[in-house]
Amino acid sequence: MTYSFELGPIRPPSEAYSLLIRATRNCPWNRCKFCPTYKGEKFQLRPVEEIKQDIRTAKIIKDKIKELSWKSGYGGRVKEIASTVVNSPPNEASRNVALWLYANGESVFLQDANSLIMRTNELAEVIRFLKETFPDIKRITSYARSKTAAKKKPDELTELRQAGLSRLHIGLESGYDPLLQYMDKGGTAAEHITGGRRVVESGISLCEYVILGLGGREMWREHATQTAKVLNEIDPDFIRVRTLAINNGMLLHDEIDNGNFIRATDEKILEEERLLIEHLECHSNYVSDHITNLLYEIEGSLPQDKGKMLALIDRFQALSQEERANFRVGRRVGIYSQLDDLYNSRKHQAVEQIIHRLSQGSNQIDEKTMYRLMGRFI
């Protein structure tokens, strides 16, 4: 099992069990102030033959796992062997293939930040080759930039869908132009709408990502309302939210240091999320699947679940100040996963002890400590 292939650094949370195939390296834009992922790395297109070679290697690893299953008496069932490889992998590529097989081996994610930038015929060739190599695949997805999607002709996106591209994950981040400009996102609300609509109209499923808290204390209102407006125009299949967390690999970190950007608190960000949800008039699935989100359980199908989602925010806001602080710390240290966990006395006491320790006995946690806890997630 010494076979290996190239992997990029990230994939969306919903692709945690996908086979990862690196179609391009890094990000062709690489300037967003809030994004540390590819900083210092040069964007590169990969030759199609090189990508195909990685796919062939993934197939060899898959076949080896299957062969081991027969030899070990599991009759070709891969879960048992896959779980052994996941726990002690010879390399990251084998671990990825094993994890993928453990989860049924049905989805593939094409890395890195914007595979759509490849020539359409070359990307389609890679997708077709994937399907030929792994006929059981049911879903092939990738990240893309709105600007790139807006530049593709409708026929090109249709060609990619017909080849087998099932879904694109696009970082909308915000629909408010001054904020997009300040963050150096390299696109406008209008380009987000054009790119997003083009994907929806091609029949490729679309997932738009929003960063809660991106407007800081100054632009939070416009960030919420204008983002909702753009999402209403696009009407994507999924809206996925994650909350701004900062580390010192981000350009935004310097903006905070020099006072140009003032971060919003968790409570302000929930107010912002309320405003966003209130203004959404689309038919998307709203998903909160990121560890940085305070209320992980704000999820649902729009428009019918809007009331239920807002009610969760009401519940949090109706808590006493002390309980809100307890919940925030509990979330940020990974003890709580949902609001109801506040009523688990064992967990509650554990959080109380952490607060006592972190605050050196004062039981008051300042925002800096809260941000520091959150920064560990990225």
Ligand code: SF4
């Ligand atoms: S386009 Fe995406 S990957 Fe590239 S810098 Fe911006 S957020 Fe990061």
